[in-house]
Amino acid sequence: MTAELLPALGFVLVGLLLVVMTLTSSFIARVPLSSAILYLAVGVGIGPWGLGLLVLDPVGDAPLLERLTEIAVLISLFTVGLKLDLPLRDRRWRIPVQLATVSMLITVGAIAAVGVWLLHLPLGAAVLLGAILAPTDPVLASDVQVSDPQDRDRLRFGLTGEGGLNDGAAFPLVMLGLGLMSLHDLGESGWRWWAVDVLWAVVGGLLIGYLLGVVVGRAILYLRIRHREALGPDEFMVLGLIALAYGVALLCHTYGFLAVFAAGLALRRAAAEPAASVASPVQGDNNDGEAPLAAQAPGHMIESVERFNAQLERLAEVTVVLVVGALLSVVDFGTEVLWFVPVLLLVIRPLAVYAGLVGAKVERSQRRLIAWFGIRGIGSIYYLMYAITHDLHPVIAQRLLAITLAVVVASVLLHGVSVTPLMRRYEARRKTKAQRPR
Numbered sequence: 001m002t003a004e005l006l007p008a009l010g011f012v013l014v015g016l017l018l019v020v021m022t023l024t025s026s027f028i029a030r031v032p033l034s035s036a037i038l039y040l041a042v043g044v045g046i047g048p049w050g051l052g053l054l055v056l057d058p059v060g061d062a063p064l065l066e067r068l069t070e071i072a073v074l075i076s077l078f079t080v081g082l083k084l085d086l087p088l089r090d091r092r093w094r095i096p097v098q099l100a101t102v103s104m105l106i107t108v109g110a111i112a113a114v115g116v117w118l119l120h121l122p123l124g125a126a127v128l129l130g131a132i133l134a135p136t137d138p139v140l141a142s143d144v145q146v147s148d149p150q151d152r153d154r155l156r157f158g159l160t161g162e163g164g165l166n167d168g169a170a171f172p173l174v175m176l177g178l179g180l181m182s183l184h185d186l187g188e189s190g191w192r193w194w195a196v197d198v199l200w201a202v203v204g205g206l207l208i209g210y211l212l213g214v215v216v217g218r219a220i221l222y223l224r225i226r227h228r229e230a231l232g233p234d235e236f237m238v239l240g241l242i243a244l245a246y247g248v249a250l251l252c253h254t255y256g257f258l259a260v261f262a263a264g265l266a267l268r269r270a271a272a273e274p275a276a277s278v279a280s281p282v283q284g285d286n287n288d289g290e291a292p293l294a295a296q297a298p299g300h301m302i303e304s305v306e307r308f309n310a311q312l313e314r315l316a317e318v319t320v321v322l323v324v325g326a327l328l329s330v331v332d333f334g335t336e337v338l339w340f341v342p343v344l345l346l347v348i349r350p351l352a353v354y355a356g357l358v359g360a361k362v363e364r365s366q367r368r369l370i371a372w373f374g375i376r377g378i379g380s381i382y383y384l385m386y387a388i389t390h391d392l393h394p395v396i397a398q399r400l401l402a403i404t405l406a407v408v409v410a411s412v413l414l415h416g417v418s419v420t421p422l423m424r425r426y427e428a429r430r431k432t433k434a435q436r437p438r
Helices: 005-023 035-046 062-083 091-117 123-133 154-169 171-180 188-225 234-251 256-272 290-330 336-356 364-372 378-389 394-435
Strands: none
Touching: 005 035, 005 290, 035 290, 035 394, 062 154, 062 234, 062 256, 062 290, 062 378, 091 123, 091 154, 091 336, 123 171, 123 378, 123 394, 154 171, 154 188, 154 256, 154 364, 171 188, 171 378, 188 234, 188 256, 234 256, 234 290, 256 290, 290 378, 290 394, 336 364, 336 394, 364 394, 378 394
């Protein structure tokens, strides 16, 4: 085949993939096979192992890959925030908060210990590896997340909230790992890390995102309800709020991931408030259409936003997983991944979950599934590329790249095959339990 035809063939394959996935989405939902597995296979096929249409250098192309994965995570974090309609004072928030703090810290510590003692990595590189692999993925975990904002199931809510929180909460640990390798300023005795990278960046990011989400959400509803303004498409509002929250957070030296998650959460809360809180009767005698308009505007806005976000998230998933598949052929995997991946997924993750959920009201079956569905994916790739672009040593970068890709691919395959039967059985048990006479 001539070189001129290869790009055209690439477009044909990707277009065919998207069309086939659209036509067979309902079928895939019923079989033990996730769409990410098919994207991964196509990525391998168009990479150097196959047609050679997508050839990437994970170190040389790290800036491009960082931006790509960054955008994917931002879209997904905003989507996750929109899904969580539970009031912040509800005790079920303990589950994702404890998973994103206690469980994540245990995971980072355990991986760092394995990295130092068994992988023979420097302490900074071991901590960095733990921070890269600790966050669960908000993109690839959509099958176990909340699908209906009214869903109060502790399993789905816990996994959804965890994926939204720990992708930003892992950033201080990434900076700690870089600092231990003299690639980031931790300050004397670590004071700067504690004060700026932990306290200010985390709290500031959440506050900035939440405030912007509330302000934008209320402004839109106010104009639509009180003044009946025909505003622009909600899709532009989504992109604008994501960019605004992320940009302001970065300018203030806080974590943009947490800001975008909080912005999505706040937008959902703003839309859930009574219409009377954002509108008052329009001047004049004829207000007959005001009440129906006030009641319908928030629902229409959130429905439009969720639909657009779902499409963006799927497109981001396709793009990044194709890239991961193409990268597999240019990475030198060592034998260490054969034992490290099972240790992480079958030992470290369950121990961290069980320890982190002490005191939380979670059923035994839910704890087991939370422990299993610690899905790793695009967030881990982003943190790795972020570290590489901050002058990570090439030798260490190659080792961390091999381990990270091995974990991500194993997670895509294992969790992708098991999610349908396990969640189907779980939902059947929930339904049976709900039907039992009390």
